Amino acid sequence: MKPSTVTEEAKLLNVTEEIVRGLVAFSLHGPDYPTFCRCRKCELDINAITLNHLDNHFVTTKEDREKAYAILKKPDSIALINKHIIRAIHIVGQKPVH
Numbered sequence: 001m002k003p004s005t006v007t008e009e010a011k012l013l014n015v016t017e018e019i020v021r022g023l024v025a026f027s028l029h030g031p032d033y034p035t036f037c038r039c040r041k042c043e044l045d046i047n048a049i050t051l052n053h054l055d056n057h058f059v060t061t062k063e064d065r066e067k068a069y070a071i072l073k074k075p076d077s078i079a080l081i082n083k084h085i086i087r088a089i090h091i092v093g094q095k096p097v098h
């Protein structure tokens, strides 16, 4: 019996999460918040708070991921996401749990 060919495994992916994680990392490690705690716990808390205020955008295929990206990367959408990230950074900054 031939071993079955391993095809690319289907994955459940939240594109909103992917984008938020990237933007949070960019904000925290950029010049905007030089004194902000950069520990993993604070970064994950910012992601959690932000994502709880945004709609999920789950996909299972590359094509749908690209479509979701095209929608979520529009200026209005990025502005909304950044608004929630800034809010989350302030919340975590005032009361860090690390």
Ligand SMILES: [Zn+2]
Residues within 6 Å of the ligand: 037, 038, 039, 040, 041, 042, 043, 096, 098
């Ligand atoms: Zn921290």
